Amino acid sequence: MSTPTWAQLGYLLAAVAFILALKGLSSPKTARRGNLLGAAGAVLACVIVFFANDLHNIVPILIAVAVGTVIGVLGAYRVQMTQMPQLVALFNGVGGGAAAIVALVELHEITERSAATPLFTLIATAFTVVVGSVSFAGSVITFLKLQELMTTRPVIFPGYPVAYGLAMLAVLGFSVWLVLAPSMLLGIPLAVFGLALGVLLVLPVGGADVPIVISLLNAFTGLTVAASGYVLENTLLLVAGTLVGSAGTLLTRLMAKAMGRSLANTLFGALRGGSTLG
Amino acid sequence: MSEPLVWLTIFVLSVFVGIEVISKVSPTLHTPLMSGANAIHGVILVGAILVAGSADSTPILALSLVAVVLAAINMTGGFVVTDRMLQMFAPRKKVTAAD
Secondary structure (H helix, E strand, O other): OOOOHHHHHHHHHHHHHHHHHHHHHOOOOOHHHHHHHHHHHHHHHHHHHHHHOOOOOHHHHHHHHHHHHHHHHHHHHHOOHHHHHHHHHHHHHHHHHHHHHHHHHHHHHHHHOOOOOOHHHHHHHHHHHHHHHHHHHHHHHHHHHHOOOOOOOOOOOOOHHHHHHHHHHHHHHHHHHHHHOOOHHHHHHHHHHHHHHHHHHHOOOOHHHHHHHHHHHHHHHHHHHHHHHHHHOOHHHHHHHHHHHHHHHHHHHHHHHHOOOOHHHHHHHHHHHOHHHO | OOHHHHHHHHHHHHHHHHHHHHOOOOHHHHHHHHHHHHHHHHHHHHHHHHHHHOOOOHHHHHHHHHHHHHHHHHHHHHHHHHHHHHHHHHHHHHHHHHO
């Protein structure tokens, strides 16, 4: 997948638009302009990808883009002001899910290729599958909590730390296995354990702390997109994903600080205070 | 410089840019900034289009198209909902200015 020079320059322009968008969003006067600039950068990138690559299946792709756009825009316009945080959580989740699927499909491509795939690429692929799944499942749970479709109280069950540890071990084990013997079939259980880890990560978080966790999952999705940029050898995805990953991490800390909470306390406070750990 | 090192350099510099560029965010803008950053990672749509465009079998194409739909929801929905949030800021600012 070699990209022509004009397209690389276009991606650079889009990356600059994203940086200026984040800068603009940091100040009330420029926030709206910043957001529009970010949208312009994203549209530019999507136009470039169609012209710079010899793509097949153009018609189904365009239909899929149209379907996603209609769903996204309708969702964004229909939502009540008070329900915006959970909608952002949902948008973040589907982004993470998209990145995980892209990595799974790329795994299939890797196994078809005759040449050996570099180690770092395989590690980045495994990372994308896991963290994308964590972000998807975690975001769905935050949505359910904020929408009050489930209890907003921290959920802890007996044996929770054991389940968490086992899920973590399974994710690490399958990641190593995947890097040593890449195949799409191994990617699927890896994604499933990633989903379980995402659910377990968010369950102990109380309702008031949920926005902080949404911001954390947002940073996770950013890093996922960055890793998939490395796998697909696309600099824009790397830069945009990393920007969101680092800015999102700082924002998570700022939000926690503004609410007088520490991040560790937000995530694991219920565990420490819970009867399960005495 | 070997290619992985070039990528590592871009990554590390982007980390610093991301931190630096939002370090002075005003607390009222925390949620819109989160939402705007969320829309930006919707650019994974580019990656989803790339894999869908090189899919060689129907199941793989179908899976990639699911990724395209999800990424398009993330990207367009993200920017639109951020714009709606920021619209709420505008009238409120006028009221305080009139006070």
